Amino acid sequence: MFYREAGQFKTSYKADQALMPILQDRVGLAVILIIAFAVIPATANDFFLTSIMIPFLVFSLAAIGLNILTGFCGQLSLGTGAFMGVGAYAAYKLTSIFPDANVIVMVLLSGVFSAAIGAVFGLPSLRIKGLYLAVTTLAAQFFLEWCFIRIPWLYNYNASGAIEVPHREVFGIVASGAEATPLARYFIVLGITVFIALLMANVLRGRIGRSWMMIRDMDIAAELMGIRPLRTKLMAFAVSSYICGVAGAMMVFFWLNAAEPSSYSIRLSFQILFMVILGGLGSLSGAFMGAAFIWILPVILKFVPGLMGIDLAAETIEHATFMIVGALIIFFLIVEPHGFARLWAIAKQKLRVWPFPY
Amino acid sequence: MLYDIFIDPFVQMYDMPDFFLQVLWEGFVAGILYALIALGFVLIFKASGVFNFAQGIMVVFAGLTLVGLNENGVPAYLALILTIGVMGVLAYGVERVVMRPLVNQPDIILLMATIGLTYFLVGFGEFVFGGEPKQMITEQLGLPTGSTAFEIGERGLVILQHIDIAAAVIAVLMVAALGIFFNKTRIGRALRAVADDHQAALSVGISLNQIWAIVWFAAGLVALATGIMWGARSDVSFALEIVAFKALPVLILGGFTSIPGAIVGGLIIGFGEKIGELYWGGLVGGGIESWLAYIIALVFLLFRPQGLFGERIIERI
């Protein structure tokens, strides 16, 4: 009843191409953006910002990055963690080489380095496909992780072997380092994530996004229609790695504050992959939903027993969280294998015809 | 520099033949152990096309169950039998709860479901048995523990661990048993039929559900054997799960569906890794084993994108 597109006619191709042709969707997005930019900053406490929203946004961006490669271009990658690491180390080096530069610019620039490295590891994708390609990206994962440990130049020869985020100000506001307020970091992370998500929405509705999906759906047919497979795949690798790199840099600069190579381990790669698959391959909004499920759900679950007056040991809660998340993953896959994005689309479809289901 | 890369390693191999033999032996043992993990993957992939990400945690889980039961006073052999039972229940449960509702879904969805299973088993295993690493009950199970040294030349020495020999023997027996099972029994033939073509197998009256439960059970048994062997080498802990990733390059080399491929792939990775680390690793500071296996697999792949034992792909449209 409320979600109807009847009566909304498009009078030009331009209107039909808009990101959200249906009015209700646009209103919904506006509401979400208002919540994100106004309501949450006004009401949330530090814990909510630093432990829920900032990681959620960082992961969402990384999931968008991986989704470009796996969901839109069909190339399975298990090296996301390492590509995020490249971004983090690049951003760290950039800020130490150019201490006066704007840290946000440096973070955005750091993705360029991970894009280059991602493209190099994407080269074998011309010959190797599917699960076999996973081994290439795993090689990238373990090799790059090794580099983070073995090339002391990357971490400025710190005795700790870790990168520590320096204090930086942007327009007089502390943006990174220990003194940066959660609110400032939240706005930066939110801004970058929304900005890149919008740019990607643009790319995906145009020629380049279509060429990625052509490769994904039927690579031979795409090739016979003039799509150069290597160029297209490498571009997906580069764009995906760029986004992951920026997410990785944000992860250390605006969330963790310091990172060891193990912060960018294979576990992170899997974490992001879970988000992408559960959220829905080939869906930008799915990336957000997947990130929310994998990151926010366990954090919140921890509070449930305490608030219900049940006193459980910390490790029991952890065990229970693992079991619940595992069971929910299987449950949701059975209910809707194409992820939350599809679930949402079905829900919208139901709303559209409600109250008459036929 | 060139000397270090191209000549020195071979000089070393020649100068210390006993050590070279030892390296080969260690490579062999590591290869066998990788192959055992890979075998579990192959069984399930062959019958259902599922890349079972949970194989690693099944190894830990089987080992933990065995040791955990023993710690609670169950005699070793009874514990072994009970653990086999537990793996059977697990197989049945997985088939009922995970596989059956997800039949005919794309590969990546099934892969994801096994990742969900991994999460669940990690939480469940730690919940029941606790997170501390446990010692494998090697002696109680009647497995040999000592070592034999062979003297070669004047001061050459090759040490063979009995447990490693046992691992090799068990791996060979396991492969032989699986071979017989696949080729000589009714269920085995049905299983191969399923591997070739699900629909066709269904149409001649083979129960997919039954086959899947059996395959998961067989993979559980392989996991148990792997858990015992790895556990005896270090201990049974959740960190062992990571070692299971090594099965991936092995699988890539051997092909996802070939049992001999898993063995050969495991051995190539085992030998390649040890020789590479010991004779060339020092040039870049050592510790290159974490990625060397993947690079070896990658190099093979570039020349044979279908793996060593896969059939040559002719692209058709």
Add this chain to the structure above:
Amino acid sequence: MNAIVKEKAVAPEPAAETAKREVLLKVDNVSLSFGGVKAITDISFDIQKGEIRAIIGPNGAGKTSMLNVINGFYHPQEGTITWQGKVRRKMKPYEAASNGIARTFQNVALFKGMTTLDNIMSGRSLKMHRNFFWQLLWHGPAANEEIEHRKKVEEIIDFLEIQAIRKTPVGKLPYGLQKRVELGRALAMEPDLLLLDEPMAGMNLEEKEDMSRFIVDVNQEFGTTIALIEHDMGVVMDLSDRVVVLDYGKKIADGPPEEVQANQDVIDAYLGVSH
């Protein structure tokens, strides 16, 4: 191989009876084999501009392989292909499209995750040029380019009468419509030569009539040269200007439909006379 080809200059215009039109594509003594198995043996024929050329033959005769050779997906071990008067070098499959060759596939090869509209838009890929950075920005040049091509695509959608399924993911369409969308996708490339691999396979009579009409219209309205593989003899005889017949990878006949129909070798091949 290439070296030899270059010495052999472009052949002079063929004999008078077929010289009524310019030759678009010429296949000379082409042989193709997979690991010792011969798929095509020493085949020569040509396709003239503006005609509808049919390739027929029993199953396994090498028809699809021939199409794959023509659009560069397979590389023949022997023989040459002359395209628009130039001997073609060994090219990558993606170069066929920029040369102006488009095709449809025996088993529909649509992009299953995309809508009808996007599938047909994908045919315009080569004609769109706005680079990545314009695409990021979208508003302005990239959007205008998209709209410009959208107009062309809408013409094709109108032509094929598939307006209603514009926004439907193609995976959900019935087979006959999928074939139509695939034709639309090939048309969107505005090719010089359109290769159709069994465009009517698995269709009912009504759908076949529709498809035949589209093929004739494409040929006559847009002047597109068409080479098609088809099993339905009635359709082939009605539509095509000339027919080439393959059997076991060899050419056994070539000529106008009525002539080929009368050819004893062709009759034998279809009735399965042993060789």
Add this chain to the structure above:
Amino acid sequence: MRNFKQLALGTAVALGVGLTGAMTTAVQAQDANYVPLLTYRTGPYAGSGIHIANGMHDYLKMLNERDGGIGGVKLVTEECETGYNAQKGVECYEATKGKGALVYNPYSTGITLQLIPKAGVDKIPVLSMGYGLSAAADGKTFPWIFNVPDTYWDGASVVIKYIGEQEGGLENLKGKKIGYIFLDAGYGREPIPLLEQLSEKYGFELLQYPVPGAEMQNQSSQWLNVRRDRPDYMVMWGWGAMNPTAIKEAVKIRFPMDKFIGVWWSAGDDDAAAGGEGAKGYKAMNFSGVGSDFPALDDIKKHVIDAGLSSTDAETIGGTLYNRGVLNSVIIAEGIRTAQELTGKKVITGEDMRLGLEALNLDEARLAELGLKGFAHPMKVTCDDHAGSHPVFIQEWDGKKWRQASGWIEPMTDLVRPLLEAAAAEYAEKNAPWPARTEPCPN
């Protein structure tokens, strides 16, 4: 379908409840001292983490039960599970800091590094006991970080000193080979600069055997290398599953165990026990008491374990890592007590706690009073020196349990201190503008 609806509803309710919890992290009652314990009883390092967590928890619990807390004020402890994972470490920190946390024990180098710059901003000290950033021992640069009683550089110098003693003097190290096997991470790499310096000074050859984190349980290559190089001594900087695996491999290649010495994190009872009979003679450094023969541990048994207030297995009391956890809590408790004395307040803040830790003076008499005579070397923290003790002893595995094998060995402070100060200065420079110390000095 109905099941689905119920489940969805249940999940939604649970999420709603949890979300409210997350939005409104409760503020702690004002009549208690709140100490969050960042522990890990799950994940790949749980084997070491569980014993430490038990020790920390049990001692503080015992104080509550026996004495009614410290200075008449109860302690409220809360465990937060980190799984040794940096992401969860930050989460635990954020979830607990608003409740009036007095001090953090991150028990992971990665989490410690994240907290170091935050400590001064949030005014909550960090106590990284025998781990974390070595340079933090320089109290002038790091007023908020305490790493009593030792840094890794102290440890590395003690090992070399001990080996020298075994060889009849440091000068006899010339021409010897000492192998160093370590977890290939910041933790294992930190001692290398000092070891290299010592190798130059005393003329021994230092051989390095890194063990990648993912290969902790797969060390046969490293030990084959050891076999080839035949070092005279082996020194290990391991953690978690790396330790038992290394000891087993050493037994396998028949390395003389009495020449194999681990850092204090490679000194767990399970670690050594894994090697079986062959591990007899394995040595490790330690700075917390051996065995359970201490009155305070008896009190833990009586008031906590027997009362069913802990999940600790009574047999593990007195294990190296359990005792390490107890020592950690002793330092926390003494820090609180000192702070109460200094400020006259009963319920203290993080700032008071910092003062208390900086004035910490755990002398022999006080240790005896606590029922822990000989449990640790006397510690006296100063504003300069946040490690405050330094001597370490060597313990040896006799096949069943650890026994002390040496007296307290002083590290080579003359070498270590300049290195610490240089590292601290470097840290401050790289993290410029690093705040200059303004905190008052209690002693």
